[in-house]
Amino acid sequence: xxxxxxxxxxLEGVDRAGxxxxxxxxxxxxxxxxxxxxxxxxxDRTTEIGQLISSYLGREKNLEDHTIHLLxxxxxxxxxxxxxxxxxxxxxxxxxxxxxxGVAFTSAKGNFCLDWCKQPDVGLPKPDLILFxxxxxxxxxxxxxxxxxxxxxxxxxxxxLQSFYCLMEDKTLNWKTVNASKSIEDLHREIKSIAExxxxxxxxKPLGGLWT
Ligand code: TMP
Ligand code: MG
Numbered sequence: 001x002x003x004x005x006x007x008x009x010x011l012e013g014v015d016r017a018g019x020x021x022x023x024x025x026x027x028x029x030x031x032x033x034x035x036x037x038x039x040x041x042x043x044d045r046t047t048e049i050g051q052l053i054s055s056y057l058g059r060e061k062n063l064e065d066h067t068i069h070l071l072x073x074x075x076x077x078x079x080x081x082x083x084x085x086x087x088x089x090x091x092x093x094x095x096x097x098x099x100x101x102g103v104a105f106t107s108a109k110g111n112f113c114l115d116w117c118k119q120p121d122v123g124l125p126k127p128d129l130i131l132f133x134x135x136x137x138x139x140x141x142x143x144x145x146x147x148x149x150x151x152x153x154x155x156x157x158x159x160x161l162q163s164f165y166c167l168m169e170d171k172t173l174n175w176k177t178v179n180a181s182k183s184i185e186d187l188h189r190e191i192k193s194i195a196e197x198x199x200x201x202x203x204x205k206p207l208g209g210l211w212t
Contacts, residue, residue: 004203005088005203005204006091006199007128007198008083008125008126008128008129009026009094009198010097010129010131011026011096011133012098012164013164014135014160014161015157016144017133017180018133018135019097020041020096021184022131023094023095025184025188025191026188026191026195027094029188030192036089038093038094039094040096042102043072044075053072057151059149059150069102069112069117069120070120072106073102073121074120076098076102076121076124077124088207094195100130100164103121103167104161104163105160123212124210125210126173127173127174128201130173132175132178133178135181140157
């Protein structure tokens with residue numbers, strides 16, 4: 001029998017829902033329990049493509065809308081060989097944003113159809129679980145001001161949220177919505193328990209391809 005594989009777990013959600021905090025907490029907790037787990041975040045600003053993306057987000061550079069969309073996707077593809085290797089070695093990979101952010105943000109610009117936005121990411125490793133951290137725009141606003149990066153306005157984020165809801169209608173994906181208005185600790189416990197259940201369920205199943 002083939003060795004057990006790790007699970008691919010994506011965290012998505014609106015800005016300030018606590019994705020990065022929860023990703024770190026999850027990886028730490030899984031490791032404490034003796035699992036092998038690693039964290040990746042998209043965009044990964046450390047690669048050459050990631051640096052271009054970062055200067056676009058920081059408004060130092062303007063890029064045409066299709067171009068930046070394809071760069072975000074390329075930034076995921078450049079990590080695929082490493083992700084597959086880890087997953088097959090039994091390492092659970094937790095990703096802070098994935099292709100769903102890619103589609104939701106670009107399609108929120110208008111005059112982009114969801115289908116065009118999905119195409120560059122077709123065939124990426126398919127997440128075994130997508131945790132959507134849900135927070136109302138009002139509660140998000142109470143958590144403080146937006147930063148100065150591109151996309152950080154409440155009107156744009158509202159459109160992003162609507163695109164996420166469209167993506168969640170796809171029942172071939174394992175979306176789980178969690179209420180992100182809970183305390184960090186309670187949310188962490190809920191996320192950890194859902195993640196552990198998924199890790200158990202998929203360990204002997206083949207890794208799928210996204211949107212294939
Ligand atoms: P971050 O704040 O999590 O570093 O993400 C940077 C911004 O990039 C955030 O506004 C979401 C956006 N984004 C996209 O537009 N497309 C993508 O594919 C990803 C991963 C993020
Ligand atoms: Mg940000």
